[in-house]
Amino acid sequence: MDYVTLNNGIKMPQLGLGVFQVEDQEIAKQTVLNGLKNGYRLIDTAAAYFNEKAVGAGIKESGVKREDIFLTSKLWIQDMSYEAAKKGIQTSLDNLQTDYLDLYLLHQPVGDVYGAWRALEEANKAGKIRAIGVSNFEPARLADFAQFNEIKPAVNQVELHVFNQQPAAIDYMHKNDIQPEAWGPFDEGKRGIFTDPILTKIGEKYNKSAAQVALRWLLQRGVVVIPKSTHEQRLIQNIDVFDFELNDADMKQISTLDIGHSEIVDHHDPEFIENIMKLKVHE
Numbered sequence: 001m002d003y004v005t006l007n008n009g010i011k012m013p014q015l016g017l018g019v020f021q022v023e024d025q026e027i028a029k030q031t032v033l034n035g036l037k038n039g040y041r042l043i044d045t046a047a048a049y050f051n052e053k054a055v056g057a058g059i060k061e062s063g064v065k066r067e068d069i070f071l072t073s074k075l076w077i078q079d080m081s082y083e084a085a086k087k088g089i090q091t092s093l094d095n096l097q098t099d100y101l102d103l104y105l106l107h108q109p110v111g112d113v114y115g116a117w118r119a120l121e122e123a124n125k126a127g128k129i130r131a132i133g134v135s136n137f138e139p140a141r142l143a144d145f146a147q148f149n150e151i152k153p154a155v156n157q158v159e160l161h162v163f164n165q166q167p168a169a170i171d172y173m174h175k176n177d178i179q180p181e182a183w184g185p186f187d188e189g190k191r192g193i194f195t196d197p198i199l200t201k202i203g204e205k206y207n208k209s210a211a212q213v214a215l216r217w218l219l220q221r222g223v224v225v226i227p228k229s230t231h232e233q234r235l236i237q238n239i240d241v242f243d244f245e246l247n248d249a250d251m252k253q254i255s256t257l258d259i260g261h262s263e264i265v266d267h268h269d270p271e272f273i274e275n276i277m278k279l280k281v282h283e
């Protein structure tokens with residue numbers, strides 16, 4: 001496993017396990033157990049994934065020491081204000097059965113993100129969250145947000161994969177010491193990524209799958225990746241990406257796959273924002 005060092009000096013594994021869309025509590029717990037058994041030490045959940053309790057139960061049952069795990073969760077839009085965020089942080093801690101989180105993110109750039117950030121800053125200073133960050137912030141928003149807060153975000157988790165490469169956004173984050181983290185590193189399986197001819201052909205040279213090449217490409221761009229799978233064999237495959245290196249020609253060829261936009265979300269579409277605002281994580 002490789003690690004990155006965040007702007008506050010904390011080390012974060014460069015690859016972890018995402019558990020979005022795993023709402024069945026038993027499957028979520030088993031996925032965490034399988035991940036930890038197979039070497040994963042970063043787990044990425046969120047209040048809005050409705051599985052924090054199962055993730056916490058999986059961690060407990062695994063026997064892996066809490067301090068050996070890098071645990072991320074996220075504050076949902078419903079709690080995006082100073083007072084609500086204080087409660088939201090505590091709810092995540094309670095659900096995950098832990099005294100501290102390694103990373104806590106503002107899940108979406110929606111609502112009173114400045115107020116919520118004050119609560120995250122306080123929790124960070126109180127030792128309840130080791131690093132604080134944001135998610136789905138585009139470069140211009142990130143520039144504004146990083147400037148007008150006491151603590152700069154340590155991480156920005158955004159959609160990044162071979163079909164939506166966002167080179168300028170990644171550059172901006174690296175230049176400003178904000179760690180890019182890729183959600184949807186497989187484009188959630190869209191565009192036939194797992195049988196893509198370019199990724200497959202490159203993979204054959206190294207005895208790796210298209211999925212492994214897709215992850216390796218992100219890792220070599222200095223991005224943290226959190227692929228999701230509920231299948232143990234795929235979990236094993238997805239973490240087995242630290243024993244080969246793509247060369248410049250491979251990297252260049254993969255850059256031709258970029259379509260330059262997301263086919264999953266559209267943060268410029270008011271209807272999309274209105275829809276995500278409707279999701280409630282508690283009463």
Ligand SMILES: NC(=O)c1ccc[n+]([C@@H]2O[C@H](COP(=O)([O-])OP(=O)(O)OC[C@H]3O[C@@H](n4cnc5c(N)ncnc54)[C@H](OP(=O)(O)O)[C@@H]3O)[C@@H](O)[C@H]2O)c1
Pocket residue numbers: 017018019020021044045107135136157158182183184185186187188189194211226227228229230231234235237238
């Ligand atoms: N911050 C945000 O707004 C945001 C948004 C989305 C996601 N995320 C985070 O990012 C994580 C990853 O993104 P994601 O879950 O949306 O999508 P993803 O990781 O890009 O893709 C997951 C899909 O790929 C399949 N898969 C995984 N490994 C495979 C392999 N080796 N071969 C073939 N198929 C494979 C999975 O199927 P099976 O599970 O059936 O194996 C699942 O259908 C999430 O779990 C979550 O933690 C964050």
